[in-house]
Amino acid sequence: MVKASVHKTHYTGQAQVLLAKIYGRSILNDSVLERAIDYFNNHEFVASDEKISSENQELNRLQQIDRHNHLLSICREIMSLVEGDSFDESNRKSAQLLGTIQLITPTEGNKIAESNDHCKSLYKAILSLRLLERLLLDNSVNDPYIAKVLAEFDGKPYSELDQTERLRFTDMVKMPVLMASLLQDIGHYHSKAQLILRGEEGTDDPYRTLEVEDRKTLLKINQKQTISYITHGLGLPKFIGNSRAERDQFFEDEQLKQQFVKKLIQTSPKAKQGVGNLLKVPQIYVSIILSTKANYNYKVLPKVYQVLDRHAELGACSQKAVDALYQITGMFPQGYGVIYMPVDEMGKHGDCYEYAIVNRLYPQDPKQPLCRVATRGLTFICYGHNIEVLKKNNLYFPEMAEKVAKLSKERLNEILQLLASNYKDRQQLDLLPRCWHPKEYFSVKKHQKLWNKVDEDG
Template sequence: MSETVGESRYTKELRTLVSKIHDATPIKDSLYEQTTEYFACQAGEDEKLIQLNSQLQAASQTDSKNAEQRQKKAQSNLKDYQLQLKKGRIERLHNLLKICDQILHLATGKDEQDSQRNCARLLGTLLLITPTENRKVGLFNQRTKHLYKAVLSLLLLERMVADNQISNQYVLKHAEHRIRSPKDKDEASQCPYRNHVLVPLLMTALMQDIGQYHPDAQRILKGPNGDLDEFRVLEKEQRLSLLKISYQQTLSYLKAGLGKNAYVGNSKQERDDFNQNEDEKLKFIFTLLKSSLDPQQSIGNLLKVPQVYTSVVLSTKAIYDYDSLPKAAMVLEKAAEKGALNKIAVDSFVRIVGYFPQGFGVTYIPKDSDRRDLDRYEYAIVTGLYPDNPQIPNCRTATKNLAFTQFGHSLRIGQENNLYYPQARKKLERMSKERLLEILSKLVSNFEERKELDLLPKCWHPYTYFSFAKHQNLWNKKTTKTN
């Protein structure tokens, strides 16, 4: 792979979107940086409001000859400061709404199949642009997980609405007025279901962990002096305190730090309708967050199930085990068995994602034209949602005859030939070490470092392969074969 490393327009767009959500730059303009700033200034702002209110009270209680003037001045100071705070709040809210628009633009297609492919591409690209063998994996995953989780929440909602598994009246009311195939962008932006259900769901999913950036939560994560590893395993008491603070501060931020949008216009009726919609939207956001604590309320699982799944796929733990990514869906199934998650929601979710996450590197034994196993393994990448069987991923091949290719074909890889499963690895165990080393030497760039590794790899890391722009169009339409 001697070509230049680069990024397609889509990959750049997605990377930019991630940095708008969560980044660490001197400009501090991402959603999570703006919130951290808000939390840091909150106590000072509250204090100043108390001070300005006290000044107004003092001015209105005085009998001096310039009392009226002092009162007007104090009233003006308070009003100006309140307007300044409101302006900051509306700006933060609009930033978040703009990002939700961008997500919907990337995730929504002209029909259901197109939307599924767009979501698969989004999720797959997010995993593929994240280094998986780097000591800073936790840091990368921490920034990417919000978008990943939000897209999964969208997919789960669509599935559960289609299967009549949602009983929430607010969702059902707006689902009735959904514009299925909008003629253009303007009509799409007018869709009640999009504006009152999809956007608030995305807002909540993106902001679900925001309370962790409150100073009290950061003290637990990083220690009083800020020198502890935030990705370490916390003691039980610390973890419970963190969860409590994070939840309370997330609610507080959604209410006071973002709140309701402001009506622009002159119609009293329009304003009343607008404000009522904003009240209902905020109520729905709080319902989603509060219900996520109760596994048996299906609406809360729209957040909870993707959150648990994402915590495995884009883990922020100190040790990142790429091989264990296909266990993410099994973690959900076990939690549902124990009653910690809603079984219906988990079944719907696993039906969407299968056992192999989008963008995961699969190693498999190819077959010849007579359906006989060949004496080697090849590389593929998971690229399709809704597998017919959760254990048989929809993939795109990345190598052909042990050479990397940009012209792979779509393939369903069965358990008997997927090296993730022991029965497939057994087939190659009788091959000589020399032959296995020969295969490995053709498939890895740093062979000398790698030759001591497992000669029958359960999976592979496609990060380097995907770092070449010509390998980034894995989701164009191709006929799917079965291996």
């Protein structure tokens, strides 16, 4: 299990431990992933007519309850990290966890695919929650199960629920969304799926681009085995109490939640306009932001919505859901390294650029990210202020890049030498950078407080 170190804030360490609890690998075999692999390897191949002793039945039930309780505890921990007492606080906390995940994963080198794969399910789960909330606030969720849960509250819209009602809604809707998001691809770890991904010798690159037929087969295996794991590997939790009425209500609720989890997973491949978009749209987003493909390119991450819009055009997902996620995240993902050209009191650009890191959701203009300043006067700082990086000042956009290109080569070299730790390596690559890689900056403990409250400076 990952432990916090002197080089991390408590929060950064907490995020890494959470990631390990979900898709980690260790000698303890106690992550969500490892528990599923253990089930696939040891519990699935029991013939339906095979007699099982009462002792084994009891053991299997205890293991089922343990897996379910473990997953539930993970979901509760995620909730505590991303849900606040207000809409703004929930978004601040979500931005912090999304940004931390991005900033602790490599964006250069040969370990990108493995690291991104490790982080994708948690990142996607956070986005699914925020997308659900946005669509609820816009009255854009058309699902019988969610409507049934809301009907318990005398027809109140989601925005008007009191604290008790929100707890009920969280238990009945948000927790299943989290579970479905975390488990969506767990079937990839079934032996049949692993045979496709890794080959008979187990030496094939699991992140390679598959042939069309292999991909179709993998999708079918994944969905079948994921649903099987939810049904038989997790089952329903154990009721604790003495009231028969409470027990009956408990199992009715749990059966409905399990059905909803399955529906989310089963409908996400062909989400179209349905509730499966809660998984599908974040899944496409994460497949770009935390890509496991060999052509991963950090510079082009802000083009993620070009991919999402294309999927919507083809009918693979809802344009309304894509637009809602765009409103939440904006064009630039959390933790992304933005380079901008500051202006003086007269509104004129100087002769240097500065670094900033995207650290908040819901930008007023999706193309103008909300950031924390990381450098001032070409010097890295620990306690920068928050800014909105205007499009006209952002080097990501060609218009600004062209202006900076007018600076002399000597001046550009001077700036790069001050800001890039591997200056000599980068000298031939990006004398005129469009973005920067903040991972090394964030590895310093005092630079990990990008979300503490500061005076706004727009």
